[in-house]
Amino acid sequence: MITLSSVTKTFGDAANPVRALDDVSLSVASGEIFGVIGQSGAGKSTLIRTVNLLERPDSGTVTVADRELTALSDRELLQARREIGMVFQQFNLLDSRTVRGNVELALEIVGVERRQRTARTNEILELVGLEHKAQQYPAQLSGGQKQRVGIARALASRPRVLLSDEATSALDPETTDSILQLLRSLNKELGLTILLITHEMDVVKSICDSAALMSGGRILEHGRLVDLLSQPGSQLARGLFPLGELPEGTSTVIDVTFVGLSSERPVVAQLARTHHLDVGLLGAAMETIGGAQSGRTRLELPGTIEQHTAAIDDLRAQGLVVEIVRSGR
Amino acid sequence: MIDSTAPGFWPQLFETLLKATGETLYQVGVTMLITLVIGLALGTLLVVTDRGGILERPFGSIVAGRIINAVTQTVVNLGRSIPFIILMIALIPFTRLLLGSAFGVTAAIVPLTVAAIPFYARIVEISLREVNEGLVEAGHSLGATRWQLVSKVIIPEAVPGLIRGFTTTVVSIVNYSAIVGAIGGGGLGDVAIRYGHQRYSVIHIVAVIIVLVAIVQIVQVVGARLANRMSHR
Numbered sequence: 097m098i099t100l101s102s103v104t105k106t107f108g109d110a111a112n113p114v115r116a117l118d119d120v121s122l123s124v125a126s127g128e129i130f131g132v133i134g135q136s137g138a139g140k141s142t143l144i145r146t147v148n149l150l151e152r153p154d155s156g157t158v159t160v161a162d163r164e165l166t167a168l169s170d171r172e173l174l175q176a177r178r179e180i181g182m183v184f185q186q187f188n189l190l191d192s193r194t195v196r197g198n199v200e201l202a203l204e205i206v207g208v209e210r211r212q213r214t215a216r217t218n219e220i221l222e223l224v225g226l227e228h229k230a231q232q233y234p235a236q237l238s239g240g241q242k243q244r245v246g247i248a249r250a251l252a253s254r255p256r257v258l259l260s261d262e263a264t265s266a267l268d269p270e271t272t273d274s275i276l277q278l279l280r281s282l283n284k285e286l287g288l289t290i291l292l293i294t295h296e297m298d299v300v301k302s303i304c305d306s307a308a309l310m311s312g313g314r315i316l317e318h319g320r321l322v323d324l325l326s327q328p329g330s331q332l333a334r335g336l337f338p339l340g341e342l343p344e345g346t347s348t349v350i351d352v353t354f355v356g357l358s359s360e361r362p363v364v365a366q367l368a369r370t371h372h373l374d375v376g377l378l379g380a381a382m383e384t385i386g387g388a389q390s391g392r393t394r395l396e397l398p399g400t401i402e403q404h405t406a407a408i409d410d411l412r413a414q415g416l417v418v419e420i421v422r423s424g425r
Numbered sequence: 426m427i428d429s430t431a432p433g434f435w436p437q438l439f440e441t442l443l444k445a446t447g448e449t450l451y452q453v454g455v456t457m458l459i460t461l462v463i464g465l466a467l468g469t470l471l472v473v474t475d476r477g478g479i480l481e482r483p484f485g486s487i488v489a490g491r492i493i494n495a496v497t498q499t500v501v502n503l504g505r506s507i508p509f510i511i512l513m514i515a516l517i518p519f520t521r522l523l524l525g526s527a528f529g530v531t532a533a534i535v536p537l538t539v540a541a542i543p544f545y546a547r548i549v550e551i552s553l554r555e556v557n558e559g560l561v562e563a564g565h566s567l568g569a570t571r572w573q574l575v576s577k578v579i580i581p582e583a584v585p586g587l588i589r590g591f592t593t594t595v596v597s598i599v600n601y602s603a604i605v606g607a608i609g610g611g612g613l614g615d616v617a618i619r620y621g622h623q624r625y626s627v628i629h630i631v632a633v634i635i636v637l638v639a640i641v642q643i644v645q646v647v648g649a650r651l652a653n654r655m656s657h658r
Contacts (some may be wrong), residue, residue, distance in 0.1 A: 150565055177569035188563035191658050201577060205569045233657035249567070259566075354634045 097257060097289040098124040098147060103156030116142040118313035124306070124337075129283050129290045131190040133332070134310035139166065144261050144308065147291060148180045149173060161256055173296065178206050181250030185262035187242040189234040195221070195245050196230040202252040216252060224248045224278060240271035250388035251288075258282070260292035264299060276303050293390055297335045302328050307332055310381040324354050326417040337392035339379035348397040348404060348424035349378065353417040356388045361409065363393065371407040374398055400424045427626040438632060441616055446636055448530045449612035451603045455534050457595055458603065460541040464594075465587070467542065468549025469575060470497050479561065479571050503545030509601050512540055531603070541598050548590030552583040584655040593647030596641050603637070614636060628648030 097417065105117040116139045124130040134140045145151040146158055149165050158165045165176055189198050196217055203213040221227045224244040234242055243263055250258055260279065264272040280303045282288050294300065300307045300321075308318035309332050317324065317332060324330045342349060352363055367373045376396035383390055397404055401423040411418050428434065473480035474494040483489045485619050507515070513536040520535040521527040564578040580587070606614020613633045620629035 148566055150562060174570060176568075177566060180566070182563070182566035184559060184563065188557070188559040190560060190578065190582055192584060192655070202567045204577065205567045205573055207566075235658050249563075253567075253601050372654045 098122070098130075098291055099157075099159040100143075100146065103143075103146055103153045103158065105139075105146065105151060105153045112220045115139075115313045116395040117146065118290055120156070120313070120315055122308060122315060122318065124289060124291050126289055127283070127287050128305040129279070129292065129303050131304035131307040132291070132293045132315075133295065133297065133300050133307060133335070135295060138310040138385070139260060140295075140310050141233060142313075144259050144291060144293045147183060147257075147259055148177050154314075154422055169375050179255045180259060181247075181253075181255040181258045182259040182261065183243065183246040183250050183263045185265050185391055187239075187246045187266075189242055189245055189249075191234055192312075193233050194233055195226060195237070195248075198234065198245055199248045199252050202211070202249045206253045207254075217248075220248045220252050223251075223282070235275070238271070240274060242279065243275050243341055244268065247275075247282070251282070251286075256287075256289060258288055258290045260290060262294060263292065265294070265296070272299075273302070280302060289339060294378040300332075301383055301397075309335075322355055322388050322390070323383065325353055328417060328419045331354050333392070336383065336385060337381040339381065339392065339394045342422060343378065343396075345396075346425045347422075348399060348401050348420070349394060349422040350397065350404075350408065351394050351419040351421055352411060353390070353392045353419070355390045355417070356383070362414070364395070367395075367407055367411075370410070372402075373404070375406060397424070427620065427624050427629075429628055431505045432617070437633060438629065441620070441629075442613075442632055442636060445611070445613045445616040445633075446640075448615075449599065449602050449640070451613055452530060452537060452605070452610070453595065453598050454532055456537040456541050456598055456602075459534075459538050460545050460598075461591065462592065464542045464545030465549055465580075467497055467501060467546035469553060469580070471492075471501065471546065471550045472553040472579075473571070473575065477499070479574050501543040501546050504539060505547065509536070509540050509604055512536055513605060528609035530611035533605035534611070536605065537598055537601055540601055541594055544597060545590065545594045548594065549583075549587060552586030552590055555581055562583045576590040585652045588648055588655060591653075592644055595648070597638065599640055599644070 100122040101122055103117050103120045104115070106113045106115050108114045120143060132143060142151055146153050147160065149158065155165065157167070160176065161181060163176055165173060167356045168176055190201065193201065199217045199220060200213050203216060208216065218227065221230055224247055226241060226244050226248065229237065229241060237245065240305060246263070264275050267275060267422065278288060283290055292299070303320060306318070306320045307324065309316045317330060319327070321336070325333045325336070327333065339351070364375050364377065367375050378394040378396050379392060380393040401420055408418050470493065472478055474483065474490045474497070475481070481487065481490045481603045485491060516536045516539060517527040523535060524530050524532050559612050560578055560582060561574060564574045569577065602610070602612050603614030603617065606612050606616070607618055609615070613636060617630055620626045621633065
């Protein structure tokens, strides 16, 4: 649905160039929620702004819904933007308009006639649960309500793609959760493709199907979450399952990741029983990620890794992902 | 010297003041009507053609944008830098060309308008610049044309500031309209000069001051109320 191909963007002058996007390629499938995560300054804001060409890349192409935006004329681009909704961290609602007025703005811009505007606005406000606030002004709303108006406005003209620029970063945890659930349900009910950027792993964890990790203007890794989890050395997977610091010592430490059904297997007991190992549990985390129950366990085994080849092969044969964190001495 | 005890003095004073107030209001009213339209347009042009503005490249050319911006800046600065009394005299030939006469109540509208437009244009510029950049961005994301951005986002969001600035401009123009009275522009300034200055009538001066203060007060209060009512922050 969204494809960025070798996109670069440099800010600043020739003497002090800042590479905000460094040869970024990315592909978001239709109907999925794709999260781009990174620290501030990683270039994720620039990235999302290139998708509807609020920021025009220096080179590379941007394609949304089979239309190459970077090749469009100014007029055609306006048309294309009307099919891409966007929500912002600071909501960016017009203070001068009521909730209804803010949503209608999107329809006025598209040129929908008055009666249809009213009908569509009622419909979309109901969808985000704000039909009773239609006549209020943004200043009278809470942060979460403001973002609901932002979402309603972005979706009023029935776009197929929604861009979310840190939509929940200005909200408290509970409100964040309710907005994320709203995005999730819009994604399911409307088949909406969502590309979001965030600096919070929890956002990725709770609603994303796929994710990309960004740093220094580059995408370090990306993919479907379930695939990333079973990819040894994945930084995203490590972020999704924080297991803490590695303790001092000379023992062998392994991370075992379960994706899907295998999470129900009694791994520790099995290692102890079948391989007669004294297994120490250093950490564990269970999450529902990308719709699948997943978990990661950090285990401590006595002795060197060579002594445990058989046990590890056994685990791998069961579809578990085993990563050797430290080889004992 | 005017004798305030003479029969008919007070009714006459009242009639003179009423007529002069009407003239002043007429001058200021017409001036502000023209100023609203042209000042708003010039102020908007200043903002949108500036670097990073939404009309930075009119007709796809950055050079055109720079030129339009520079010309507008110069026009506005020129109008702002000439003291009103000099502007008024300098405009006499222009006014005559435009209206056939350089003096009189209507003729005075020309220098008043020329003074008011750049003044208000600057205020418009300041108000529009205060509109949150994020709203323009939201407008872009909705696929708004440049005209839609100006007419549906930028100007409506700036309305409270535009009203307050308009009030300030009205007060300045009431002030200037008294000056045009000195060269035959009529109005309250004319009364102050003819009766107060030339015929030493303190009562006339005081009466003119009272009316002027009242006008300014009303304009201020109405302007502030309106601005607050339009502000939903």
